[in-house]
Amino acid sequence: MSVDSPIRSISFIGLGLLGMSLLQAIKRSPLALESDIFFQGFDPNFSDGDRESVESLGVDRFTDDKKTLYQADLIILSAPVEINIALLDEISQLAPPTTLVSDVSSTKSLIARRARELGLPFLGMHPMAGKEQQGYRESNAELLQGRRIILCDDNNLLAGDKAAFLVALLESAGCTTLLMTPEEHDRVIAKISHLPQLLSTLLMTWCGDSISKSGPGFATLARLAGSSWDIWRDIIATNSDNIADELERFSRELDLLSHEVRKHDLEQLESRFNEANRLYQTLKEMNRP
Structure with a gap:
């Protein structure tokens, strides 16, 4: 039975180790299961075989249609940070103004600054997890279990429904959260x-x-x-x-x-x-x- 939640759809752009691990962790969380959240994603480097593999790992729909991809309640950017920064311009043009944007980049100041310039509702995330091997084949929901996720909110978004619900999803997935400014991070x-x-x-x-x-x-x-x-x-x-x-x-x-x-x-x-x-x-x- 689904519950009425402010986030019913999440798009992941970049489906490597961290993106896919986070997707699996959130999707398997009790709160996400109760909320019947739809997960879609895209990675420009994927073959047809890769697409089938990530769909078997938990992506409900793999799509390269940008309009479809950006029509989500939450967009999580999980490509390399300079690509994530560049994608913000496209998101500002194609995503609804109510869409919450986040990322899993290891640096935060530059991406947060660009999001402010574009007027995007942006909540930075940095899961303190990983390993030296990369790629979705190395992904695992357990990679995030018990790990801290640093949140960078310089727009007071955590006072809103969507950001608060995202924090609840992370906690339901077994993560703990810690708040910092992008510069302190x-x-x-x-x-x-x-x-x-x-x-x-x-x-x-x-x-x-x-x-x-x-x-x-x-x-x-x-x-x-x-x-x-x-x-x-x-x-x-x-x-x-x-x-x-x-x-x-x-x-x-x-x-x-x-x-x-x-x-x-x-x-x-x-x-x-x-x-x-x-x-x-x-x-x-x-x-x-």
Whole structure:
């Protein structure tokens, strides 16, 4: 039995790992099942076989008809961020003014700014989930289970019915939500996501001549080195200042660490280890299913 809800149709543009995982997670949620929500999607890189596959995974209709695609209560942009930004112009022309627009991009300032310029009701989302393998074949609703989704609302949209219902859908799918401004998001994510990715990439290339002698500890630390440049190109391009700031701060901390090691400052090194151990236990608790 369906309930009367402000969101009855959702369009996903971009059906890769995160887009398809989010679609499956929302579609299987108790609230979405009660509300009888219709899910449609499009990805320009799909073959006929890909189309059939995503329909079997939960897309009710795959369509390349833009007018049909944009006639939805909610549009979720899940392509690379620069493509998502470019799509906003088209959405402003073809979508009803009541359509809520969201995205799953890893940067938020530029897309939020463009949405404001176009007068679009835009609520940014960033699911804090993923893996180095990409594509809808790697998608799974469980990827979002228990994960935080950062929401960026600088237009007070969460006071409205559709945005509030979207939050309820996410929570029904097993996610938790956290509110930030787009600018705060980009600064924080540069530190906890973009910096680790580049450090892992650098570590792998720095140690490339010795990896045949490495063990599982190195593989765990360097896991992010398997991430695709196709995804990270847009992320770096749209958050370069914040990422560069974090790299420079971290490089200064590395200088301090090398000085402590060379000087045998074991007391300070022990303090670093103890604090890292404490924070690691906190991290484990936060990510416990």
